Amino acid sequence: MFYASISAYITKVCGISDNIFHLLKQKVQHISDNDKLVNMSLDEMSLMANLTYDSTSDTVIGFEDFRFARTAKIANSVLVIMINGIFLCFKQPLLYYFCKGTVGAMHLTAIFYEVVKRLKEIGLVVKTCVTDQGSNFVDWRKRLGITQDNPILVYEEQKIYFFYDTPHLFKSIRNNLFRYDIIHTSNDGLVGTASWKDISQLYSNDLHRKYKLAPKLTKKVVELPAFSKMKVGTAVRVLSHTVAAGIDTLVFCGSMPLSATGTSDFCQKVNDIFDIFNTYSVKGPVHLRNCIRSDSEHLDVLHVTKPWIHSWKFVGSDGKDYSLGIKCVKGLLSNICAFEMLAAEVLTGTKLYLFSCKINQDTL
Template identity: 30%
Template sequence: MLQFREYKKDKMGRRFTKDEKVLALSLYKRGPRAYRLLRKIFVLPSPITLSRMVSRAGIKPGVNENIFVQLKKRARKMKPDDRLCTLIFDEMALSPHFDYSKKRDDIVGFVNNGHETRNQIADHALVFMIRGISKNYKQPICYTFCSGSTKKDDLAVLIKTLIRKLNSVGFNVLATVCDQGTSNVSAINSLIEQTKMEYVKKGEEMRNATFEIDGNEIIPLYDVPHLLKGIRNNLLTKELHFKIDGVEKVAKWDHITQLYKNNPTYKGIKIIKKLTENHCNPEKIPKMKVKFASQIFSNTVGLNMGYLAGEF
């Protein structure tokens, strides 16, 4: 009906209902390039129109009740296993600047946690989102603006608040996932210590390195990409001592360098073709690229290193 109604109208004279804009927005989020192609075939709202609709949602920093109202409605239609999720959070750097919101008559760019705005320029944003465990979905639920990294006490309070809110609307948070930032580690350790104190008060022993919120056990996890980079960075400057069948062994970065220099070939073809100087030379390694760490610890590199070790 939208196509019949708006087809003969001038582009600037077309009007769309809220439901039509929401449908168009869902298509746009699937793929902006595909949406632009569809607009050449069908009558659809422009990306600017969709952006204006989103801006009117009025999602402010901090815990937004409207999001949790919608999550509660969604949770009622989901199976119990589909409501199992993880709470993911991370900080990202921003270019410090100010924007004036004419609609709200407000200056954006200061530190804001949803409860108060501080007289500091924000240069980071802290974002929380949930990710399904048995069902593949993700939904941002909260964000704040901060200067530097969020303090551990403020972060710990936010984690507890969001987990309680999610549990109250029907979702079941089983774990948290974050990187190994100083504030993140300190906040997680603080929550674990609080749980230990509760166990001590009850005269019980806490066996797991987890924390509890209102009796629900939460498993703190660190994301694998950062763990891989952390292991690689430690191996660059330190040796790894371990035992195999009671025999003590040592792993060090020189072994990776030797493998690269003595890369085995078969009829002129390198066996480990992805191992380059960007993987092995500490001065040329892109420290933020995950693939250069994951490929070092790949099955191909491990098998060839074991083969060469057995030969010598």
Template identity: 30%
Template structure:
């Protein structure tokens, strides 16, 4: 460090070249505190923040866990307390548009089903994202993702989660809970992990990990189940959705005063309204309960509607406890505050009242019976979640010294915000492609460059990402060779240099191959100008593109105004490309989902006989150019076919 400072200090900023070991050391310093690093940069010659960003350029993001995140977490959490390192693991899915993209740097096709340890030939249409979030200190870190087809394999999901939890422990990160929604595979996962109502946890390396469902998702499902079934029986009491709907439809002027925020989207089923937690929370609220009781007393509603009012009020209190974000209640008599282990008698009594309410509510929910053929999973989901929260709070108090727990941090809220950012990276697309999703995932990690929370009391307003990666262009086109980005798909309009007795399809196919041979020949002579091979590849009569009018006309239709990117190929070169095309069609389906796809193809394509090249090296370069360019067009054709298929629900 001393010798580096002696050399760099006399130099001006634009002349400084930062050694790699100094950049690595500076990154470690930056993790300890950005403010201290900025002050240190005024005294020493150390890389600026921009250079630290660029140092992550070489990081490749692959499905599975990101290894660099483990290293960053270990450095960052080295001085944190055990309470601050305790976290919850969230995972959720995001739909993807079926699409394939060739990454020329890694020689790999992006878009196939990939769990990080296993790839298949199925095109992925779902991505599962895993994040960890602090329970005491407010921080969030995406750590893994996988690409899958339709439904996540339960065995692969179980292996991923257990591996993540085991690998996070040596880094100082202790996962105490796993939270997800009520997807079918998530229920299968809970059963496979051995989670029951009596013991809502599974054990990893001697530590209990509690299994919960997302509380906002449970609330929405309860609203939807009641609206679809119309009736819910709880012992001798009956809860009816019609009571809420009748209240909303009353023409009484007092109704508008009592239910100012209730709209049609709250009451009637709609695709958007079913996914909004706020609508369900405002229906199952104390305000709705009060309004029902008022109109029952005014004889505007059936007296039995009072049972629906009781249900709404109890669900409101339950949601307040399981979605708390403040230390003290926002209104008198509310349970909407954090679970607390404060020794103060008044606060201890309030916390005990919360716990007693949760225990009684779990027993109350066990009596639910919806008027439907099959009992919904929501009933068991509520019981499992409430029991897990009670066990988790007891564990955190006794073994980790927790003084309070904001239960809202157990929800999927922060993971949902991360997924929304992924969509916004591509003009708010609900279903980005796999390549776009991976680029957005990496881009978002870099946006919050090494930002560290200023407080550790859990009340910071903004979650921060602890480990960052280098931003990549938010476009799938960035994965292609710049020489290949300008290529447009070939149109089915062709011009042959010789008249042949072939049908229209064969004519188009031959024209496409001819112009493709000209393009590969042009790339070969510009990138590998061999004086022996190039004359054999180009036509002796028309070496200039502008002199060949027919090919010029066709290339203008294909490549646009700039037709200089195509060379007139010799007849022997064209026949060689035809042979390569036949081998390509034979083997591409076999190797497309494999690693080093172009290299795998080249091993087969090199068997095509020829007498054009002076050495195997020249032939290998030509075949490699053909393979990469042909892969690009092949994937574009596959994507066009995928877009024509009906979307999978």
């Protein structure tokens, strides 16, 4: 990890640090071209508004500060940009900006191009870019011409693939399943309905069992009290193979209605998609969590899954269709398209393998 050896050179001044880029240049000049491919993550987080005097720089810290434009507004959030290797194992925070609210699309564009340019000058190539689905990041992608079916930007003959953070997408899918029934149609034409009621029934059925079918389904995971909806960990416990198998078992035993298979099928397929976007081992017991190669089944699974995702309809308790307002579906389809294009470029005709877990915001 590069940041461990150069953290002492990070200044308290917002914006790009020449020291970091100078030391990164020395670190990367002897690595291979593939190892120079990096993922860039952009994320914002809230801060407690406060002003502090820094005697070393003789400045007051806490105002909105984009380095090239400092205002009198007191900042309440921070934008952080970090890179990590796609093939080489390293990560490095690059810069931060204090801001009032969110950073607008115009400022994001200027910051992004400047960072890509500086990285290219020292030999690093930005191949992927990851953000969440915050409204400012969605507007920024539109400004760059990024679309669901063509999530790619060509900058000075350099292709950059845009992703939404996959863990955030799956958290959003869980939250919408909690709120709506999801009607889905398989590629064979079979229609099923995923319902949170089936998950609650599985949990209730397990309450008095000594050996539970879904031991990770807890009251907090099922009822989702305050702040639980913000946690990815509670989402993957629901959209899992264990929950799918548990519901299927109760249906087989006659303890749940046959319609509950719509929920088990949904949980299993979403679980498989998450595994593909979270590969982290070379050879493990769960084959879809193993590294992705040009001839592996991961890309085939994603390809046949796209029509199924397109079929999702989100129906409320009032019977109305709320599908048009669901952003996570478009984000997931965009990610699949970006991943197929990325794999075609970097894996086809090579013996390289890819860990998809490196294309998310976990480093941040």
